[in-house]
Amino acid sequence: xxxxxxxxxxxxxxxxxxxxxxxxxxxxxxxxxxxxxxxxxxxxxxxxxxxxxxxxxxxxxxxxxxxxxxxxxxxxxxxxxxxxxxxxxxxxxxxxxxxxxxxxxxxxxxxxxxxxxxxxxxxxxxxxxxxxxxxxxxxxxxxxxxxxxxxxxxxxxxxxxxxxxxxxxxxxxxxxxxxxxxxxxxxxxxxxxxxxxxxxxxxxxxxxxxxxxxxxxxxxxxxxxxxxxxxxxxxxxxxxxxxxxxxxxxxxxxxxxxxxxxxxxxxxxxxxxxxxxxxxxxxxxxxxxxxxxxxxxxxxxxxxxxxxxxxxxxxxxxxxxxxxxxxxxxxxxxxxxxxxxxxxxxxxxxxxxxxxxxxxxxxxxx
Amino acid sequence: xxxxxxxxxxxxxxxxxxxxxxxxxxxxxxxxxxxxxxxxxxxxxxxxxxxxxxxxxxxxxxxxxxxxxxxxxxxxxxxxxxxxxxxxxxxxxxxxxxxxxxxxxxxxxxxxxxxxxxxxxxxxxxxxxxxxxxxxxxxxxxxxxxxxxxxxxxxxxxxxxxxxxxxxxxxxxxxxxxxxxxxxxxxxxxxxxxxxxxxxxxxxxxxxxxxxxxxxxxxxxxxxxxxxxxxxxxxxxxxxxxxxxxxxxxxxxxxxxxxxxxxxxxxxxxxxxxxxxxxxxxxxxxxxxxxxxxxxxxxxxxxxxxxxxxxxxxxxxxxxxxxxxxxxxxxxxxxxxxxxxxxxxxxxxxxxxxxxxxxxxxxxxxxxxxxxxxxxxxxxxxxxxxxxxxxxxxxxxxxxxxxxxxxxxxxxxxxxxxxxxxxxxxxxxxxxxxxxxxxxxxxxxxxxxxxxxxxxxxxxxxxxxxxxxxxxxxxxxxxxxxxxxxxxxxxxxxxxxxxxxxxxxxxxxxxxxxxxxxxxxxxxxxxxxxxxx
Numbered sequence: 001x002x003x004x005x006x007x008x009x010x011x012x013x014x015x016x017x018x019x020x021x022x023x024x025x026x027x028x029x030x031x032x033x034x035x036x037x038x039x040x041x042x043x044x045x046x047x048x049x050x051x052x053x054x055x056x057x058x059x060x061x062x063x064x065x066x067x068x069x070x071x072x073x074x075x076x077x078x079x080x081x082x083x084x085x086x087x088x089x090x091x092x093x094x095x096x097x098x099x100x101x102x103x104x105x106x107x108x109x110x111x112x113x114x115x116x117x118x119x120x121x122x123x124x125x126x127x128x129x130x131x132x133x134x135x136x137x138x139x140x141x142x143x144x145x146x147x148x149x150x151x152x153x154x155x156x157x158x159x160x161x162x163x164x165x166x167x168x169x170x171x172x173x174x175x176x177x178x179x180x181x182x183x184x185x186x187x188x189x190x191x192x193x194x195x196x197x198x199x200x201x202x203x204x205x206x207x208x209x210x211x212x213x214x215x216x217x218x219x220x221x222x223x224x225x226x227x228x229x230x231x232x233x234x235x236x237x238x239x240x241x242x243x244x245x246x247x248x249x250x251x252x253x254x255x256x257x258x259x260x261x262x263x264x265x266x267x268x269x270x271x272x273x274x275x276x277x278x279x280x281x282x283x284x285x286x287x288x289x290x291x292x293x294x295x296x297x298x299x300x301x302x303x304x305x306x307x308x309x310x311x312x313x314x315x316x317x318x319x320x321x322x323x324x325x326x327x328x329x330x331x332x333x334x335x336x337x338x339x340x341x342x343x344x345x346x347x348x349x350x351x352x353x354x355x356x357x358x359x360x361x362x363x364x365x366x
Numbered sequence: 367x368x369x370x371x372x373x374x375x376x377x378x379x380x381x382x383x384x385x386x387x388x389x390x391x392x393x394x395x396x397x398x399x400x401x402x403x404x405x406x407x408x409x410x411x412x413x414x415x416x417x418x419x420x421x422x423x424x425x426x427x428x429x430x431x432x433x434x435x436x437x438x439x440x441x442x443x444x445x446x447x448x449x450x451x452x453x454x455x456x457x458x459x460x461x462x463x464x465x466x467x468x469x470x471x472x473x474x475x476x477x478x479x480x481x482x483x484x485x486x487x488x489x490x491x492x493x494x495x496x497x498x499x500x501x502x503x504x505x506x507x508x509x510x511x512x513x514x515x516x517x518x519x520x521x522x523x524x525x526x527x528x529x530x531x532x533x534x535x536x537x538x539x540x541x542x543x544x545x546x547x548x549x550x551x552x553x554x555x556x557x558x559x560x561x562x563x564x565x566x567x568x569x570x571x572x573x574x575x576x577x578x579x580x581x582x583x584x585x586x587x588x589x590x591x592x593x594x595x596x597x598x599x600x601x602x603x604x605x606x607x608x609x610x611x612x613x614x615x616x617x618x619x620x621x622x623x624x625x626x627x628x629x630x631x632x633x634x635x636x637x638x639x640x641x642x643x644x645x646x647x648x649x650x651x652x653x654x655x656x657x658x659x660x661x662x663x664x665x666x667x668x669x670x671x672x673x674x675x676x677x678x679x680x681x682x683x684x685x686x687x688x689x690x691x692x693x694x695x696x697x698x699x700x701x702x703x704x705x706x707x708x709x710x711x712x713x714x715x716x717x718x719x720x721x722x723x724x725x726x727x728x729x730x731x732x733x734x735x736x737x738x739x740x741x742x743x744x745x746x747x748x749x750x751x752x753x754x755x756x757x758x759x760x761x762x763x764x765x766x767x768x769x770x771x772x773x774x775x776x777x778x779x780x781x782x783x784x785x786x787x788x789x790x791x792x793x794x795x796x797x798x799x800x801x802x803x804x805x806x807x808x809x810x811x812x813x814x815x816x817x818x819x820x821x822x823x824x825x826x827x828x829x830x831x832x833x834x835x836x837x838x839x840x841x842x843x844x845x846x847x848x849x850x851x852x853x854x855x856x857x858x859x860x861x862x863x864x865x866x867x868x869x870x871x872x873x874x875x876x877x878x879x880x881x882x883x884x885x886x887x888x889x890x891x892x893x894x895x896x897x898x899x
Contacts, residue, residue: 077698150879157883162633162697166833167879173830174875177868292830296705303702336713343706347699348692 011228020221027217032210048209052281055213057321058220059278064301064313065223066270071299072307073231074263075243076160080168081271082295083175084143088272089285090179091142093192094126095135096203096280100196112194113187123185132199139276140269147268148261155257155264160246169292176290191286198280209281216277220314223270227310230263239263240308300339303346306353315354388418393450396422397431397438397465405474412478413510420482422449426467427475434459481507484514484527492518496526500533508534529559536562545585552589560597563590604742605859611748613855614755617848618813619828620835621762622806624847626682628836629779630799632690633701636708637832638825640804643681644674644811645820646715649724664729667812674812675805681711682804686797694796708825715822723821732816751813758809763844765802775799834878840888850888 012020031054034046063085070076097111106115110122128134150171154164182188195203202208230236241249242256250256279285288294297320305316320342327335350356388411396407408426411419425431425440431449432441438449439462446455467475476498483495492514499511511531518524532547548566551559566586569575575583619641626632634640648670655666685707693700728747735745766772774795777785786792814824835854839846854874861870882888 077701153880153883157886159882159886162701163837163882163886165698165701166837167882170830170834170875170879174872174879177875178872181868293826296702299702300706333713333717336709340706340709340713343709344689344703347703347706348689351699 010232028214035210051209051213055216055281057318058216059274060321061314061317062220062223062274063271064317065227065310066267067298068302068313069227069263070267073239077165078168079165079295080172081298083172083290084268084271085275086289087143088139088275089279091135091138092276093279093285094129096195097192098129103196139272143268143272144265148265151261151264155260172290172295173292176287179287193284212281300343304353306355309355312353312355388450390450393438397433408474408478412481423475423479431465432462434462477507481510492523496523499530548585548589552592560593600742607744609856609859613852614752616835616855617851618755618810620832620847620851622803623832623836626803633697635705637807638829639708639711640678640807641811642825644678644808645815645824647674647677648812648815649726670812674808678808679801679805683797683801686800712822723819726815726820747816754813838878
């Protein structure tokens with residue numbers, strides 16, 4: 001057996017790989033066929049609404065896995081992951097805004113909100129916004145750098161537990177206030193929307209949407225495998241040890257700051273990428289993505305699915321967001337009750353989430 | 367000076383004259399003249415200081431004045447009186463025409479009526495009149511103002527009246543009178559006198575001064591500096607007050623957390639919603655009073671304060687018994703569960719009261735404020751809240767240090783096992799302490815309802831702030847919370863005056879984030895040997 005095949009068997013057993021294969025087949029073959037080839041009159045046709053919804057949930061699932069990495073494995077509860085998600089979204093949104101070109105409401109070569117504010121030149125942070133490659137790099141760099149600097153100081157000063165959670169919440173809250181300002185240069189309240197093109201291709205066609213959907217699916221699988229590889233490695237074992245007894249790990253001679261900082265930064269980068277995939281698919285990004293409530297919701301996805309299991313994070317993101325889109329359409333006034341009860345009941349009765357429930361049942365079987 | 371004397375004498379003569387009838391010529395002009403004549407007549411009538419003139423002008427403003435031929439009538443319903451003589455006119459003459467008051471006339475009437483009130487016997491009426499005129503008056507009423515000034519003896523009204531006279535004198539009048547007026551203006555701390563003086567020292571576009579007389583300019587420059595100094599002091603005082611006020615609000619919002627989080631270590635994200643419940647309780651008590659005891663409405667707060675405390679405390683104790691108690695020692699889980707509770711509470715309030723803000727009215731004794739300087743008003747509601755915060759602080763300090771419950775709470779937080787061994791019912795103490803902390807949130811809500819909007823999201827606005835106050839102050843004692851609340855209040859308001867509200871908030875948040883990196887244990891840390899803070 002070569003190193004590659006041993007790596008493959010380490011990540012997942014045959015069943016796991018089969019599941020991933022089925023998912024890939026559905027995402028890359030069945031869905032595109034149902035959306036593009038099957039005519040709209042057919043009951044099997046998948047409408048744009050469903051493509052967008054499931055694509056959106058896949059973005060959320062990436063965020064949930066990123067959250068699970070820091071919370072489920074390293075024991076760091078972040079209440080500011082929505083910030084990294086939104087930063088990635090904004091970085092890519094800037095490129096999409098430039099792609100609108102002169103097709104905006106004012107027919108100018110500037111985004112509408114800048115024309116509205118009577119700006120004559122692009123502000124400095126828009127300097128690279130015309131280049132796809134540059135903005136794609138910023139999608140990774142901006143959340144990564146912010147997380148690195150913030151994490152470096154926080155972990156070095158041994159800010160941990162609830163304190164860390166609260167200051168991450170303050171961070172995203174401050175950023176939200178900043179982005180709400182018109183003068184910050186990100187469109188204020190309305191954020192970015194009304195995108196027309198991506199890489200010169202019209203963005204609202206079914207084909208583009210399906211392409212974006214497939215890319216998101218690929219990133220989802222890639223993230224899952226990458227994180228699985230990390231958590232099953234020795235590095236992952238140390239992370240879990242830090243979660244359970246950080247001091248002992250320190251006394252064993254590990255520099256826990258490095259470990260925490262590494263996963264924290266990686267987690268933020270993944271969130272940024274998810275945000276960048278989310279924006280062209282959903283077609284809007286605004287500062288409310290940074291609200292503390294949004295960030296804390298990410299934690300409940302992970303808690304519902306089951307902390308410390310990556311599949312659980314995906315499952316949780318799917319379950320909660322699926323329920324959310326059902327409830328906000330059918331009984332909008334009850335959704336907050338459901339969400340609130342989820343928070344309470346899961347923490348009280350399901351500390352291992354749905355995955356814990358499943359494995360308990362499996363163990364109970366003779 | 368001589369002119370003034372003559373005017374005073376003339377005014378005295380007017381007053382001495384029995385108020386038998388108004389000058390028929392003036393009244394006729396008022397009824398039949400053109401706009402200019404009418405304004406002249408209004409001002410001339412006002413200068414008489416005659417109560418009948420006031421009556422006529424008021425009637426004119428109401429649209430009750432009509433003319434029939436050459437006679438001017440005040441018509442109320444079916445009864446008419448002759449405007450000049452005051453005699454009843456019956457039967458009503460045919461062919462009457464309304465005297466229509468256009469905007470210019472209305473302005474003249476308003477200022478004339480205010481000027482007439484300047485000589486009213488009632489002090490309140492005079493005060494109100496002089497305040498109305500301070501906002502801007504027609505120069506033509508200057509003689510009347512001067513007359514009023516001559517007979518005014520009240521220490522509050524007289525300087526105000528002098529200011530009005532100076533403002534009017536500045537426009538017309540000879541050089542000496544204007545310089546005197548400028549000096550008087552220099553004694554005021556009024557933004558409007560600043561504008562007046564600025565106009566005098568301004569340069570025109572071609573480089574010449576708007577005011578040709580150099581002495582006048584120099585005087586104006588001096589007075590302007592004095593006024594600006596005074597205004598700057600006013601602004602500083604206002605800033606200080608705003609800082610204390612915001613600090614007291616933060617303190618109220620954070621005191622409950624200082625107990626539940628600071629002492630007990632329970633991270634309660636629903637604290638903001640307990641504040642909101644306190645505010646809604648105040649709203650309900652207010653409605654009860656309005657419906658059943660409208661006479662005692664001004665006293666509703668006396669009932670609302672204990673009610674808000676009780677309702678929030680009960681809700682808090684129920685939460686502690688049903689949810690939070692099972693999560694002790696697991697702070698991150700507590701955080702998530704209480705966040706869920708906060709969502710449920712928000713939605714519950716929305717279901718019951720609707721998503722819109724509800725109206726909570728201030729009692730009469732809390733509306734209005736103290737006018738410190740002309741540009742600084744200290745609203746009573748804010749002053750009351752500062753006092754209330756101090757009282758609550760004192761109360762909670764007494765509770766913690768002087769009562770048996772306080773002793774138990776401190777004992778349980780310091781060493782739970784030992785406290786339990788010596789017979790302290792720790793579970794009940796937990797519930798009661800959580801109840802007290804929640805009740806304090808209710809009190810904060812009651813106070814907030816008096817100065818801001820009451821809506822389902824009220825608590826969300828305070829949760830980040832109040833946690834930061836507790837975290838900044840340091841966990842475990844009240845002093846840190848007090849300093850942190852006041853410090854944050856000041857910092858916020860100071861920065862706000864430089865950079866605007868949103869940037870100030872961001873700067874403060876970033877400062878706290880940086881500060882916690884430096885001192886994770888907060889301003890005032892409990893001394894201990896534990897490696898883990």
